[in-house]
Amino acid sequence: MTVDVGSRFAKLGNRRAIAxxxxxxxxxxxxxxxxxxxxASGWRIISLFGVPESSRExxxxxxxADDERxxxxxxxxxxxxxxxxxxxxxxxxxxxxxxxxxxCGVTIESDRPLKPLRRHAASHRPPSWPAAAPxxxxxxxxxRVEGDEVHEVAVGPVHAGIxxxxxxxFQTHGEVVLSLExxxxxxxxxxxxxxxxxxxDAAMLVAESIAGDTVIAHASAYCGALEALARxxxxxxxxxxRGIALELERLANHVxxxxxxxxxxxxxxxxxxxxxxxxxxxxxLMTISGNRYGRGLVRPGGVAFDxxxxxxxxxxxxxxxxxxxxxxxxxxxxGSASVQSRLEGTGAVSREACAAxxxxxxxxxxxxxxxxxxxxxxxxxxxxxxxxxxTAWAGDVYARALVRWLETQRSLEFLEEQLGALPAGExxxxxxxxxxxxxxxxxxxxxRGEVVHAVLTDERGRVRRHKVTDPSFHNWPAVMVxxxxxxxxxxxxxxxSFNLSYAGHDL
Amino acid sequence: MFELxxxxxxxxxxxxxxxxxxxxxxxxxxxxxxIRPDARGRASIDLGACMFSPEExxxxxxxxYTRDYRMAxxxxxxxxxxxxxxxxxxxxxxxxxxxxxxxxxxRSVVAGSCNGCEMELxxxxxxxxxxxxxxxxxxxxxxxxxxxxxxxxxxxxMRGALEATYAAVPDPRIVIAVGACxxxxxxxxxxxxxxxxxxxxxxxxxxxxxxPPHPLTILDGMLRLLGRIEGTGRVAGV
Numbered sequence: 166m167t168v169d170v171g172s173r174f175a176k177l178g179n180r181r182a183i184a185x186x187x188x189x190x191x192x193x194x195x196x197x198x199x200x201x202x203x204x205a206s207g208w209r210i211i212s213l214f215g216v217p218e219s220s221r222e223x224x225x226x227x228x229x230a231d232d233e234r235x236x237x238x239x240x241x242x243x244x245x246x247x248x249x250x251x252x253x254x255x256x257x258x259x260x261x262x263x264x265x266x267x268x269c270g271v272t273i274e275s276d277r278p279l280k281p282l283r284r285h286a287a288s289h290r291p292p293s294w295p296a297a298a299p300x301x302x303x304x305x306x307x308x309r310v311e312g313d314e315v316h317e318v319a320v321g322p323v324h325a326g327i328x329x330x331x332x333x334x335f336q337t338h339g340e341v342v343l344s345l346e347x348x349x350x351x352x353x354x355x356x357x358x359x360x361x362x363x364x365x366d367a368a369m370l371v372a373e374s375i376a377g378d379t380v381i382a383h384a385s386a387y388c389g390a391l392e393a394l395a396r397x398x399x400x401x402x403x404x405x406x407r408g409i410a411l412e413l414e415r416l417a418n419h420v421x422x423x424x425x426x427x428x429x430x431x432x433x434x435x436x437x438x439x440x441x442x443x444x445x446x447x448x449x450l451m452t453i454s455g456n457r458y459g460r461g462l463v464r465p466g467g468v469a470f471d472x473x474x475x476x477x478x479x480x481x482x483x484x485x486x487x488x489x490x491x492x493x494x495x496x497x498x499x500g501s502a503s504v505q506s507r508l509e510g511t512g513a514v515s516r517e518a519c520a521a522x523x524x525x526x527x528x529x530x531x532x533x534x535x536x537x538x539x540x541x542x543x544x545x546x547x548x549x550x551x552x553x554x555x556t557a558w559a560g561d562v563y564a565r566a567l568v569r570w571l572e573t574q575r576s577l578e579f580l581e582e583q584l585g586a587l588p589a590g591e592x593x594x595x596x597x598x599x600x601x602x603x604x605x606x607x608x609x610x611x612x613r614g615e616v617v618h619a620v621l622t623d624e625r626g627r628v629r630r631h632k633v634t635d636p637s638f639h640n641w642p643a644v645m646v647x648x649x650x651x652x653x654x655x656x657x658x659x660x661x662s663f664n665l666s667y668a669g670h671d672l
Numbered sequence: 673m674f675e676l677x678x679x680x681x682x683x684x685x686x687x688x689x690x691x692x693x694x695x696x697x698x699x700x701x702x703x704x705x706x707i708r709p710d711a712r713g714r715a716s717i718d719l720g721a722c723m724f725s726p727e728e729x730x731x732x733x734x735x736x737y738t739r740d741y742r743m744a745x746x747x748x749x750x751x752x753x754x755x756x757x758x759x760x761x762x763x764x765x766x767x768x769x770x771x772x773x774x775x776x777x778x779r780s781v782v783a784g785s786c787n788g789c790e791m792e793l794x795x796x797x798x799x800x801x802x803x804x805x806x807x808x809x810x811x812x813x814x815x816x817x818x819x820x821x822x823x824x825x826x827x828x829x830m831r832g833a834l835e836a837t838y839a840a841v842p843d844p845r846i847v848i849a850v851g852a853c854x855x856x857x858x859x860x861x862x863x864x865x866x867x868x869x870x871x872x873x874x875x876x877x878x879x880x881x882x883x884p885p886h887p888l889t890i891l892d893g894m895l896r897l898l899g900r901i902e903g904t905g906r907v908a909g910v
Binding site: 353376 | 675676679680682683686697698700701702723724725726727737779780781782783784785786787788789790791792793794795798799800810812813824825827828829830832833837858859860862863864865866883884886
């Protein structure tokens with residue numbers, strides 16, 4: 166089926182602001198039809214959010230991506246305090262509508278009642294709407310499997326290690342998991358209202374704290390949105406330094422995750438060696454930015470710290486050594502029969518599930534869906550220095566480990582190349598006031614996947630709405646898809662192979 | 673097997689020295705902030721509210737960063753430093769230390785954080801920082817613990833779980849607050865959902881500031897609490 170998406174939606178680009186009045190305004194029923202048809206023909210919802218339009222109306226803005234053709238589209242609608250769910254026909258919209266119902270206090274009529282997503286007070290409710298009943302932070306309508314010998318296992322929010330809080334509810338038959346439901350929101354801090362209300366310096370620190378392992382990607386997407394609205398142009402050097410930091414962040418997390426996976430299958434040499442070299446990736450970020458996670462580096466207009474020539478050559482040597490040290494460890498890890506037997510076939514996610522549900526990042530790539538913002542919607546340094554998209558096909562824990570290792574090697578190559586030939590120029594350009602009444606979408610390929618910051622300005626150029634979508638928002642449901650049929654004892658291994666962010670999801 | 677042993681030998685011994693020297697940190701590392709000699713009118717710095725961002729330093733704010741990684745204190749008040757000297761954490765009393773012996777078992781409670789502090793707590797246990805060599809370990813149940821480590825701003829959605837976990841640790845118990853969020857709400861200050869740090873009902877024995885604190889800052893604080901580092905001196909009894 167081909168759909169004329171062009172006539173219903175306006176064209177948008179990664180980090181290209183357009184005036185809000187240019188975004189086509191559809192009636193809610195037309196938006197539902199248009200979204201449903203577009204998703205059926207291969208488009209994917211990357212953002213869908215609400216913003217109070219007046220004291221009694223709510224505006225919804227939808228953003229779609231076609232990854233193969235590298236295109237973005239947007240449309241908008243205005244609704245009252247009650248409307249028929251978009252997700253009645255467009256399933257991909259469901260998680261977004263759970264978010265909208267909770268954030269905006271709108272009643273969304275659906276055949277299956279929408280469950281709460283984060284369990285918090287509505288922060289974006291049109292002022293004249295009646296206040297909802299007080300939120301019950303602990304009440305959650307879990308699905309239940311009934312039957313002889315079926316039992317329920319509840320885990321969390323406080324976990325057995327040093328892990329973020331979340332609640333996992335398993336329905337099991339003996340050792341075998343029948344279904345898993347995940348209740349999140351325990352890390353909810355009210356990030357979006359802060360980004361919308363704080364001064365820029367303070368908001369920057371919030372953007373760096375959305376997910377502590379994804380500092381660079383969130384900071385770059387945040388700045389990318391502001392820069393587009395301010396028509397600020399970064400130098401090639403600033404883009405390169407941001408790219409270097411982003412790939413160091415990817416390296417640190419991928420190498421760390423390989424170590425954690427080794428630990429979860431009790432392969433101690435892998436856990437010890439990978440864990441140690443993760444530290445070197447963080448230390449390289451600290452050499453550049455003064456902080457192991459790169460805090461303080463990415464700032465509107467560019468970067469706060471340059472990489473002078475002597476630092477570039479020192480880092481280049483460290484990157485080469487890192488590569489040489491990691492290779493034998495990876496060969497040991499992937500070559501070990503005991504490791505292979507635990508990782509292969511565990512926690513598989515099908516290609517079809519990825520395509521239908523819009524999973525992103527390395528989870529999608531491990532199921533042979535070549536989805537990567539650096540390649541599909543290139544920006545900054547990635548328009549010039551292309552990193553090949555790494556994929557695997559089995560969609561199991563092994564595939565997710567393998568994609569991490571493939572990406573590790575490609576990031577190392579990218580770093581060596583960039584550090585050897587940093588373009589000239591100032592590290593930071595001016596980034597002034599924002600254009601009024603405009604919409605921008607900034608996408609970034611963080612180490613987990615697609616980070617999206619959508620920003621809408623008001624008629625005076627202030628931030629009216631700042632919508633953050635971490636890849637974990639899309640991918641948590643994939644964990645629930647991966648678990649059924651596996652032993653409950655394999656849950657920690659499965660979960661680690663996704664390693665999703667609670668903070669990034671909970672905001 | 674041969675390959676495994678050869679790789680193991682190639683790794684050498686990466687364990688970090690504790691206490692560390694300044695050479696362990698790169699030039700741009702932002703450690704303990706102090707009041708600049710040329711600062712006019714600035715009386716104190718709250719390390720618990722400091723985000724360790726480049727923007728907080730400079731002639732206007734009257735603050736500059738040193739490369740000193742040691743900054744844990746026993747009280748919240750001591751984090752508000754008025755001059756160059758910071759009252760670093762002192763050891764638990766004799767009775768408590770005798771009860772603990774040579775071990776400290778901790779339960780981690782994450783309550784409205786970004787996961788940055790948690791990653792540094794995990795890193796504190798890796799082969800480089802190796803917190804376990806000093807007898808400190810994280811355990812899987814509050815019933816097995818001598819105390820809890822709190823990270824995050826103590827948000828509305830985790831407050832109940834934090835209180836329940838704290839109540840489940842047998843007395844006498846230790847509480848360690850790690851990171852800017854636990855001390856002040858960090859970057860989320862002002863958000864009703866986020867909270868503004870460990871509430872007064874939970875008495876804290878050790879405050880470790882930072883965003884996030886470096887693993888060596890965490891080690892230094894814990895070892896001071898156990899009486900194994902004093903003053904600016906060396907580790908006792910290793």
